[in-house]
Amino acid sequence: MLAQPLPDLAAWSQYLTGQPIPVLLDTAEELSLLAEVEARHGTVDAHLIDDAVGDDPLMTLQVLTHVSRHRTDRQITDVDTVTAAVVLMGIGPFFQTFSPPLVLDDHLEAHPRAVAEIRRLIRRAWCAARLVTEFALLHTDGHASALQKAALLHGHANILLWCHAPVLAQAVRDRCEQDPAQDSAHHERAVLNIELRALEHQLARDWGLPATLRRLTDPDDARSQILLQPQRRLLELALMLADRLDREGTQATPTLDELDELSTLLTLSTPSVQRLIDNTLA
Structure with missing residues (x-):
């Protein structure tokens, strides 16, 4: 288990791509x-x-x-x-x-809190994957499978951090809870010397994950921001909703702006969009 932060993005990616995935x-x-x-x-x-x-x-x-x-x-x-x-x-x-x-519970037998956190992150990914799949099917989108996998794999850098550096992952979590006014990227840089979002894209490139999955999420891919604009936005909205549900529980609901945007993207009325979300997450 890694107990000290690595110096830069390349070092983090080299370390994590060399570790087993439970x-x-x-x-x-x-x-x-x-x-x-x-x-x-x-x-x-x-x-x-x-x-x-x-x-x-x-x-x-x-x-x-x-x-x-x-x-x-x-x-x-x-x-x-x-x-x-x-x-x-x-x-x-x-x-x-x-x-x-390699089973997660065995790998992290000495770190039960890390196991619990990984399971929470996976539940959030499941939620986003269910939502974006329904959005994509209604959008009659040929990228539905890729969108589902992109949502499922979203946050894998954070999950791998909990797998292989649980002490550092907990330090990031503690800082976020103690100082919520700062965004998580600030705390990640303070503890890890890198941002997890950047690490996730670096891992995807170094592993050679499918190009479509990378294009759907890479913030530096200007061409895909145009060509895959509706798909990327549907994925972003699904991830935002899943994150809000994770933080606020079942009482969390889409904002009016989000409902309006989804209504336009899916050519549905806003009440129909709300019912779709409620039924998907029921």
């Missing part, structure tokens, strides 16, 4: 069951694996980074889903590569 206990159990079914009956397919583990952002990150690192010259398109990755790898090699996985 997975949720439920994911590990599902993988074990599927591996047993495949060994006995040979009936597991890529969709079954995606259904079992695709909602775990840590497992999704592990699969996408593995496929990126082992990309061949013949692979001309990005792999941006667990299903596509399993098809590319094959069922047997998938289980050989990812079984048995």
Whole structure:
């Protein structure tokens, strides 16, 4: 576990990309069951694996980074889903590569508060992923799958910080709670020498995550800000709503401006947008 901050963005990215990525206990159990079914009956397919583990952002990150690192010259398109990755790898090699996985609870056995914080961050990601998927489907958007994965992986730098430097992650959290007038980036710089948002984009580039996922979130990608403007904005709104729900609980609601903007983007009335959000999160 890292106990002292690293000097810069490059050092942080090099450190974290070299660490194992743990997975949720439920994911590990599902993988074990599927591996047993495949060994006995040979009936597991890529969709079954995606259904079992695709909602775990840590497992999704592990699969996408593995496929990126082992990309061949013949692979001309990005792999941006667990299903596509399993098809590319094959069922047997998938289980050989990812079984048995490192389980989050075992990895952080001495840091239960870090486990709790990671689970909170993952619940927020699930919420954003559900919202943006519904937004994208109503928008008749071909990027729906990429938007869902971008929301699911949002915040992975923070999650990995809690995984591999929980003392530093807690120090950032404590500063944010003690001085909420300052934005989180200020406290991140004070403790870590970097901002987590910048680290997230650096990790995505260094890992070679799918280009569409990077374009949907990279603040420096001016071209995508134009070409993917509605998609990026739908993702931003979903993330904002999920963050507010995380902070304020079920009483949190979209602002009137957010409802109006979503109404325009989705060509729905504002009451219909509110019902869509309520039904999605019910």
